Amino acid sequence: MTITEEKHEKKDHIIEIAEKLFSELGYDGASTRLIAQDAGVNMAMLNYYFGGKEGLYLAIFEKRIGESKLQLQSLNNEAISSFEKLNKCIENYADKMMANSCFQKIIYREMSLTQRSSVTDKIIQLLSENALEIKKILLDGIANGSFAEVDVDMLIATMFGTKSYLINSSQMASFLIGKDITDPKVREEEVKPRLKDHMKKMFKAYLTKS
Amino acid sequence: MTITEEKHEKKDHIIEIAEKLFSELGYDGASTRLIAQDAGVNMAMLNYYFGGKEGLYLAIFEKRIGESKLQLQSLNNEAISSFEKLNKCIENYADKMMANSCFQKIIYREMSLTQRSSVTDKIIQLLSENALEIKKILLDGIANGSFAEVDVDMLIATMFGTKSYLINSSQMASFLIGKDITDPKVREEEVKPRLKDHMKKMFKAYLTKS
DNA sequence: TATCAATAATCAATCGTTTGATTAATTTTT
DNA sequence: AAAAATTAATCAAACGATTGATTATTGATA
Numbered sequence: 001m002t003i004t005e006e007k008h009e010k011k012d013h014i015i016e017i018a019e020k021l022f023s024e025l026g027y028d029g030a031s032t033r034l035i036a037q038d039a040g041v042n043m044a045m046l047n048y049y050f051g052g053k054e055g056l057y058l059a060i061f062e063k064r065i066g067e068s069k070l071q072l073q074s075l076n077n078e079a080i081s082s083f084e085k086l087n088k089c090i091e092n093y094a095d096k097m098m099a100n101s102c103f104q105k106i107i108y109r110e111m112s113l114t115q116r117s118s119v120t121d122k123i124i125q126l127l128s129e130n131a132l133e134i135k136k137i138l139l140d141g142i143a144n145g146s147f148a149e150v151d152v153d154m155l156i157a158t159m160f161g162t163k164s165y166l167i168n169s170s171q172m173a174s175f176l177i178g179k180d181i182t183d184p185k186v187r188e189e190e191v192k193p194r195l196k197d198h199m200k201k202m203f204k205a206y207l208t209k210s
Numbered sequence: 211m212t213i214t215e216e217k218h219e220k221k222d223h224i225i226e227i228a229e230k231l232f233s234e235l236g237y238d239g240a241s242t243r244l245i246a247q248d249a250g251v252n253m254a255m256l257n258y259y260f261g262g263k264e265g266l267y268l269a270i271f272e273k274r275i276g277e278s279k280l281q282l283q284s285l286n287n288e289a290i291s292s293f294e295k296l297n298k299c300i301e302n303y304a305d306k307m308m309a310n311s312c313f314q315k316i317i318y319r320e321m322s323l324t325q326r327s328s329v330t331d332k333i334i335q336l337l338s339e340n341a342l343e344i345k346k347i348l349l350d351g352i353a354n355g356s357f358a359e360v361d362v363d364m365l366i367a368t369m370f371g372t373k374s375y376l377i378n379s380s381q382m383a384s385f386l387i388g389k390d391i392t393d394p395k396v397r398e399e400e401v402k403p404r405l406k407d408h409m410k411k412m413f414k415a416y417l418t419k420s
Numbered sequence: 421t422a423t424c425a426a427t428a429a430t431c432a433a434t435c436g437t438t439t440g441a442t443t444a445a446t447t448t449t450t
Numbered sequence: 451a452a453a454a455a456t457t458a459a460t461c462a463a464a465c466g467a468t469t470g471a472t473t474a475t476t477g478a479t480a
Contacts, residue, residue, distance in 0.1 A: 024324040028238030032436060042461055044438080053436060109322050112315055112378040114234040124385055131386055153387050154408035158372040160379070162364070165371030168322040172370075175334055176341055177363050198364035205416045242470060252427050254472080263470060 011049055012063075014039045019060050023102035026109065027057065061119060064103050065126050075137065082141030083204065089134055090159075090199045097163050098192050104167045131156055138207075147207040155206070162199065166191060221259050221269075224249045229270050233312035236319065237267065271329060274313050275336050285347065292351030293414065299344055300369075300409045307373050308402050314377045341366055348417075357417040365416070372409065376401060 017039040021030040032053050036043040050056040075085045097104055107123055134156055141147035166173050166181065174181045181191050227249040231240040242263050246253040260266040285295045307314055317333055344366055351357035376383050376391065384391045391401050 026236065026238070026323055028236070028435090029323070029325075031434085033434095042459095043436090044462090045460070047437065048459075105322055108379060109319055111381055112319055113236055113239070115239075120381060124382055127382055128385055131382070135386070150411070151404055151408045153383075154372070154404055155412075156386060157375045157383060157405075158368055158408070158412070160382075161371030161373070161375030162368040163371070164379070165367045165374060169318060169370070169374070171321055171330060172334055172337055172341070173363075173367060175338055176345070176366060194361055194364055195367075198361045198368070201360070202365075202368070202412065202416045205418075205420075206412045208415075210415075238469095241468080243468090252425095253470090254428090255426070257471060258425080 010041070011059075014041060014046070014049065014056070015059055015063055018056050019102050019106065022057065022060070023105040058119065058122075060103070060106070061122050061126075064100065065122065068126060075133070082137060082144065082146035083207075085137045086134075086141070086203060086207075087200055089137060090196060090203070093130070093159070093163060094192055094196045094199070097167060098187055101167050101187075104164065108164050108168050127160075131160070134159065141207070145209075148209045150206060155203075159199065159203075162195070166195065220251070222273075224251060224256065224259065224266070225269055225273055228266050229312050229316065232267065232270070233315040268329065270313070270316070271332050271336075274310065275332065278336060285343070292347060292354065292356035293417075295347045296344075296351070296413060296417075297410055299347060300406060300413070303340070303369070303373060304402055304406045304409070307377060308397055311377050311397070314374065318374050318378050337370075341370070344369065351417070355419075358419045360416060365413075369409065369413075373405070376405065 014035070018030070018035050021035055021038060024030075025034075032046050033043055035056070036046055046053065046056055050059050075088055078085070080088075107127070110119055111123055113120075135152055138147065138150075138152045138155065142149055142152070170182050177191075179186050179190065181187055224245070228240070228245050231245055231248060234240075235244075242256050243253055245266070246256055256263065256266055260269050285298055288295070290298075317337070320329055321333055323330075345362055348357060348360075348362045348365065352359055352362070380392050387401075389396050389400065391397055
């Protein structure tokens with residue numbers, strides 16, 4: 001193991017801890033002292049590595065955005081039906097959402113703020129790729145007669161909204177379902193399959209021509 | 211005009227300004243100095259009236275919760291079909307959401323935090339009434355054969371999620387729709403009717419037995 | 421005059437950041 | 451290979467700024 005790998009491992013570890021704390025406590029709520037303490041490093045290291053709190057915050061986005069681009073496989077080129085494309089999309093985003101729920105929380109909380117445009121631009125850039133991919137699938141499906149003519153934008157809002165509601169309003173959702181969905185096991189074994197099943201069925205019912 | 215009325219008007223004005231700033235900047239982002247300045251009062255008056263920043267924050271919830279209970283008309287007693295009840299629900303919450311989008315932002319941002327349980331309890335109590343009302347309508351509709359047997363909890367997540375997505379992720383939604391939905395005129399004349407129409411049609415398609 | 425309302429000035433606490441010094445690691449020189 | 455020089459990593463301490471809150475004081479009202 002080389003030195004640089006150790007360094008990057010330490011940086012990644014700090015990013016990992018920071019992502020968790022930011023998602024739980026918010027940007028202002030997660031102090032640099034707490035982050036450094038939980039990560040087991042000296043406070044000054046945050047500035048040494050990332051140039052400051054904001055730099056650390058941005059590093060989280062850089063990392064996640066980089067990962068996202070790697071796994072973004074365009075479904076539009078595959079020779080499958082529109083319904084199959086849609087179902088694959090639903091599967092993909094349900095899996096993604098459960099994998100990094102901390103980052104999802106940060107994203108949607110950040111987006112709800114009016115200011116802080118340096119990161120919101122990145123967020124919109126990140127999410128818009130996914131959104132436009134879905135939009136294309138829906139519009140193509142309508143154009144080739146597979147889907148009924150629905151309000152595509154609102155349907156995307158439903159898709160993203162349902163997902164983000166389960167993650168960001170997890171306490172309320174837990175109350176509704178009657179189980180603690182912040183528990184990763186519950187999320188994986190119950191919420192995720194129920195969400196997938198629900199979305200597929202509802203979209204199919206809504207998009208099937210009558 | 212009596213003194214107490216003047217005082218209450220001033221208090222309400224502070225609450226109004228604070229609600230706007232909290233929704234735009236977050237709890238920590240909206241400093242007491244800024245709130246006092248925008249409200250046109252001295253900083254010490256916030257503590258004088260509300261006992262502190264947290265007291266002012268709670269006062270927003272007290273006011274909104276109080277208003278909410280007044281206009282909570284139970285649809286379950288009316289002698290209309292399950293579909294009509296559901297449509298009325300959709301209308302109600304779409305109207306409500308547009309009326310106080312600032313408070314909605316605060317609520318969902320607050321709920322996404324893991325801590326600060328003093329207000330989250332109130333939020334859950336506030337939202338659960340609406341959620342349970344919808345849940346009852348859906349379960350009744352299924353029981354009397356009006357609705358297909360769907361995942362009720364996930365459907366509620368869809369209803370709340372779609373709504374909160376348009377409000378909390380308004381920047382992303384604006385990008386999708388191609389218009390600035392933070393503009394009240396756009397929200398009222400375009401987003402609201404489209405949301406209502408979308409929800410009604412989708413729910414009908416999904417809940418109608420095949 | 422006595423109570424309430426409102427202000428300016430000030431408080432202690434916490435924030436993110438920076439500093440100077442020290443140790444560890446790497447490179448260069450002999 | 452050994453010693454010296456240089457760079458990177460880490461630390462405790464302290465910085466200035468800002469936060470929410472409080473005080474002392476003044477003005478208004480009844």
